[in-house]
Amino acid sequence: MNDKPEKFIDENGLRLDGRQINEIRPMTIKIGVLSRADGSCYLEWGNNKVLVAVYGPRELHPRRLQKSDSALIRYRYNMAAFSVEERVRPGPSRRSIEISKVSREAFEPVVMTQLYPGAVIDVFAEVLQADAGTRTAAINAASIALADAGIPMKGLVAACAVGKVDDKLVLDLNKPEDNYGQADLPIAMTQDGDITLVQMDGDLSQEEFKQAVEMCKEGCRQILEIQKEALKNKFADDTAVNIPDDIDEVTYVEAIVEFDIEEDEYPEEDDISGESEDEDEDTGSLDEEGEPEDIEEEFIDIVEEAADEEEITEGSDIREQ
């Protein structure tokens, strides 16, 4: 197997697949592709194809795994047997267990697990076709699937990798760059720029590392835009009906025990029980305030913290083979 290209970057500064060094591969996202799951997402990123299903929060068995004060997140990263040329042996491997662990930890800071004590949130990420960067692709998809499942999160998580080929840093490695490159640095971060996952394979100097994190930040910002776009457009298909007006009156006002209740015993105290105070409302005449929409601009400086604050699993096996 010696299909190592002679040059990764041509004289015009373009890479093997014609991208700039700081350009990510095209990404397409479909939401809600699995009807049985509570939330799901199918994501294509270059030649990567990833399907993520989210279940939960649901009851956790065995009970000994339950955490009394928060929900447990279970993340299962798995490569389909047919996802690469050479058949992947089914079942958990050293590599997939490791990726599952670090990916789970990438989500733990953003998911509001404390709201669901004793429950579990299951995330299943299946790689259908692999072409370098599947863990980042899976994280990007999982982030959307979690949102689709209605799970409270402090923000979305975006992930992407920076690598080094021909002594140059490049964003979002493809297969040959990953296999024969000098380094690979996948990073996941929240929209505030807080890093939740860092791994590294190969060598980078300190200078390069800082620069790589900067590049990654920009890549993640672009990915976050794509994620947001996808979520906002989920209901764009039925634009005809997308003019909500008196929608979702959060009136828990009538919790409705209405059989044929006679007027006099209409349970008045039920009406105002609990939520109604802040949630009752009238016929949907609400004033939209011009809200600032873009917060993602605020990718704050994280380079410094990134290095010392976060878990760095150096020398871990990044290769997709």
Add this chain to the structure above:
Amino acid sequence: MEREIVLPGQLLSENKTDSGPGTYVKDGKVYSLLYGIKNTRNKIAVIPFSGKYIPSGKDFVIGTVIEVTPSNWIFDIGSPYDGLLHVSEYPKRVESDRMPGIMDVGDSALLRVKDVNPSMKVELSMRERGLKPLKVGRIIEVVPARVPRVIGHGGSMVSMLKKETGCEIFVGQNGRIWINGNDSDLDHLTEAIEMIMQQSHTTGLTERVCQFLRNEKDVADAEESIDAEEDLAEEEEAEDEDESEIAEDTYRKVDALLDETDE
């Protein structure tokens, strides 16, 4: 009039006092926790598009028995947490060995959440008017986040459904709806509820569902004899008047309620 779709982590307000359900405060600013629709009224709330039912006190729910213990029925209430109904919370005194005779595994019941403790132990109660074990009817499951839509503004949707179909309806906060009536009415009602679910984010839904049910009824009526049809038509008229009365009444009540809470 359009409500904005918001995403987790989206900035909603600079003022931390605006924080309502489905939001969180960081550095004095309000951000969304959920993927849903922003609701700006008094406080900013985010209503999720989906999500599980999380029990809270005083909710009405529909549960299914999954286990009978010597002193408790354990109910599946469509949430990550099971509910406990202690025998003492059953309206009548029951001996332990008779419990399965009243409700056995697989039976459903209309219940109320009495209390939820911090470790999410859910205590249920049946000591309230209208709550009972279910022997007849059907249960429809819907997304809990869309339950308010089935109830409608001040119960307008649910009372309309009742008037139009003549069925009994109980809407549980956990996304289960119990309906009871004759078979063809139940079929129409089921279709109507499906329609509500599909179009839950649209405006003027009550009207459309009402129209839909009337059409259905017309079709059904057409199949009957002319005599019966006439009778029905009369009844229908009577019902219509009835409905408007009730609706008005409901609105008055809601208005009064709103006034109270506004003060």
